[in-house]
Amino acid sequence: LAAYLVEKEGGAPAHVLDVGAGRGGDSIWLARQGSDVTALDFVPGGSRAVQALAEDEGLTLVSRRLNFNEVRSWLVEGARMARTPGPRAVLARHVADAITPRARQGLWRFSEMVLRDGGRLYLEFLCATPEQPAVETEDQMMPLDLETVVADLRARGADIVEAGQRLEDPPLPLSATKVPRPVGRVVAQWGGTA
Numbered sequence: 149l150a151a152y153l154v155e156k157e158g159g160a161p162a163h164v165l166d167v168g169a170g171r172g173g174d175s176i177w178l179a180r181q182g183s184d185v186t187a188l189d190f191v192p193g194g195s196r197a198v199q200a201l202a203e204d205e206g207l208t209l210v211s212r213r214l215n216f217n218e219v220r221s222w223l224v225e226g227a228r229m230a231r232t233p234g235p236r237a238v239l240a241r242h243v244a245d246a247i248t249p250r251a252r253q254g255l256w257r258f259s260e261m262v263l264r265d266g267g268r269l270y271l272e273f274l275c276a277t278p279e280q281p282a283v284e285t286e287d288q289m290m291p292l293d294l295e296t297v298v299a300d301l302r303a304r305g306a307d308i309v310e311a312g313q314r315l316e317d318p319p320l321p322l323s324a325t326k327v328p329r330p331v332g333r334v335v336a337q338w339g340g341t342a
């Protein structure tokens with residue numbers, strides 16, 4: 149998804165917010181492409197190693213705590229980011245499907261706040277299909293209905309640039325079978341691009 153973001157934006161954006169960054173694999177890759185990266189997660193220690201790596205390489209990668217379960221947490225971070233000038237993009241890979249429905253509303257509102265003046269949201273999540281019903285997976289993810297995600301984003305004022313489905317290999321060693329899983333990919337923006 150990070151590579152897709154860079155391709156679609158015509159190069160590495162000045163600033164990328166990697167929300168639910170996990171261990172920061174996408175964050176360090178994006179920093180190496182030339183973006184300043186803010187890695188946000190409710191476990192900020194997860195991306196500490198890549199933050200140190202980025203520092204060694206003279207790249208800008210900052211890890212900060214953000215919890216979509218706490219309104220104050222994402223509101224404060226959203227306000228801070230909204231005030232930071234310059235073009236940006238938000239990457240949210242497998243976080244919408246890792247959080248509660250209430251926290252997901254926080255993710256949509258946070259994205260709206262930080263992208264209101266331009267830039268796009270790049271989102272991927274396990275997609276609910278007849279073969280992959282909306283029940284928790286072995287890696288504690290919740291497949292989401294693509295149309296519902298699109299409707300939720302539209303309800304928050306987003307324009308949907310694209311919305312589709314693809315197949316993705318599950319992370320090993322979680323699944324010995326390694327059957328590809330349907331993943332929803334949505335690109336959204338609020339009132340134009342940066």
Ligand SMILES: C[S@@+](CC[C@H](N)C(=O)[O-])C[C@H]1O[C@@H](n2cnc3c(N)ncnc32)[C@H](O)[C@@H]1O
Pocket residue numbers: 167168169170171188189190191194214215216217240241242243246247251
């Ligand atoms: C499945 S991992 C995806 C990590 C990374 N984006 C990737 O694609 O490898 C989900 C991430 O969401 C984070 N997360 C879960 N609940 C969260 C919440 N309420 N607020 C912020 N981050 C959360 C987890 O800590 C984890 O790093």
